[in-house]
Amino acid sequence: MDMNERIERWNEEASQCKCGSAHYKVNIQISMEKGALNKIAPYVVSQGYKQVSVVYDENTREAAGRKVTALLGDAGIMVSEVLLNANKAGDVIADETFIVELLLALSHSSEAVLAVGSGTIHDLVRIVCFKMKIPFISVPTAASVDGFTSAGAPLVIRGVKQTYQATAPRAIFADLEVLSAAPQVLTAAGFGDMLGKFTSLADWKVSRDLGKEPFCPLAYQMTEEALHRCILHVDDIAEGSEKGVSILMDALIVSGISMLMIDHSRPASGGEHHISHRLEMKFMEQGRQPILHGAKVGVASALLTDIYRDLYQAKNVSAFGAYKDLPQREEMQDWLSKVGGPATLADMDVSDADFKEAMASAHTLRPRYTGLTYRNEKVVPNM
Ligand SMILES: [Zn+2]
Ligand SMILES: [Zn+2]
Structure with missing residues (x-):
């Protein structure tokens, strides 16, 4: 059974669960297979988006970012690219500096943002998209964390790490070729x-x-x-x-x-x-x-x-x-x-x-x- 069918079944089971907690319907389109990157452009077209941003760092640009950008361009989508440059320590972190950088670099006419990378890039895109009220699409480049689907963004603000309310992705494209090539x-x-x-x-x-x-x-x-x-x-x-x-x-x-x-x-x-x-x-x-x-x-x-x-x-x-x-x-x-x-x-x-x-x-x-x-x-x- 594919993941989308399993999600439907869990939603059904959750609607009947008597545990007393509130249950929320999960609505994320998931594509996990070899070549999943090729499904991104058709999905973006199907959603009616004409202009999107693609966010990556130097490593994830090579892992998938370039290819995703090219595929979207071929499908006639206007793409603006945002490269997050590592800080002096050689890292991208989900802190106030990177949040502001991303916010300033994103085109205001983007109808959706694609996060290409691991957990940190997702958390940055997740909080910024939530505040800009636009959807984001997840393109994980490594099977490194369980937070891709999360609605919360763990951020480091003034040196203190705290999880902020944000938004889950609309869709996830996990390409097994990309994931297996990760360190x-x-x-x-x-x-x-x-x-x-x-x-x-x-x-x-x-x-x-x-x-x-x-x-x-x-x-x-x-x-x-x-x-x-x-x-x-x-x-x-x-x-x-x-x-x-x-x-x-x-x-x-x-x-x-x-x-x-x-x-x-x-x-x-x-x-x-x-x-x-x-x-x-x-x-x-x-x-x-x-x-x-x-x-x-x-x-x-x-x-x-x-x-x-x-x-x-x-x-x-x-x-x-x-x-x-x-x-x-x-x-x-x-x-x-x-x-x-x-x-x-x-x-x-x-x-x-x-x-x-x-x-x-x-x-x-x-x-x-x-x-x-x-x-x-x-x-x-x-x-
Ligand atoms: Zn329950
Ligand atoms: Zn964890």
Whole structure:
């Protein structure tokens, strides 16, 4: 079944879900196949757009940007190109400087914007399009994160990272040829973001049982199945083959859709994400080059499995049974290494002290009850 049919089925199931949360209809056209870039121009024409902007950086221009621009031009679409130049540290980041640059560079007569790149370029385009009230189209160049379909944009403003309300793309064109040509560290980051679902899903059950927070079994199951497919096909993902990136990208998109469906990140983000955000803020403070989101999430999730298992083994809180079946830390780290990403703090050049500090304050980032909240505060609400 293709992704668009699966989305229709999930929308149907969500409309009948009795979990008590609000469910939102997901409406994103998804094309994930070899040669998906060739479908962009016909889609743009079908939407009646005559003028669009294409946004990329130097790397993603080569990966897909040039080709997309040429294909649109051949179809008679007026294209204005926006090249985001890396900052002095060699990065494009979703901060106020890049937001203003993009805003100034975009033609005001563009009827839609195509984001060609990985997560950061998407977040920049997502917030600017939301404010300009025009649609955007996603052209991922690597299976590096589950945020492509997201409606929220994590932005760094005055050095503080926060997620802002923005908009999801109208359509996604994920070309397997492009994704499989991406550097393996990016694919490994996407895998790390998926591996993090082990702890985020377990945390979600704990949030439900201890924090009395909303829980949707459909969103839970969608994310869990996507995670298990990645584990089953870890060798293909490690090869970075078209088959491997297709399984991984499918899982990342499903994870993103499960969040859109309930308008919450609970299925995909637990203690491991809170630690990752804290580490990222620490890195900014120290003026260090950022580490890929999914790389930090994967390592944090592996380390949390030991900590969470200890909570379960203490046996004083029955809800910690959710942590019983987490994989062993070593197994998680083996998967991460196999796929080509960092597996330990040392691999990321993060000190034990920085990790401990991140862990001690991570639970205060979001109003969400996780195993970390218990570990740090030893308070169980509603009991
Ligand atoms: Zn993530
Ligand atoms: Zn539900």
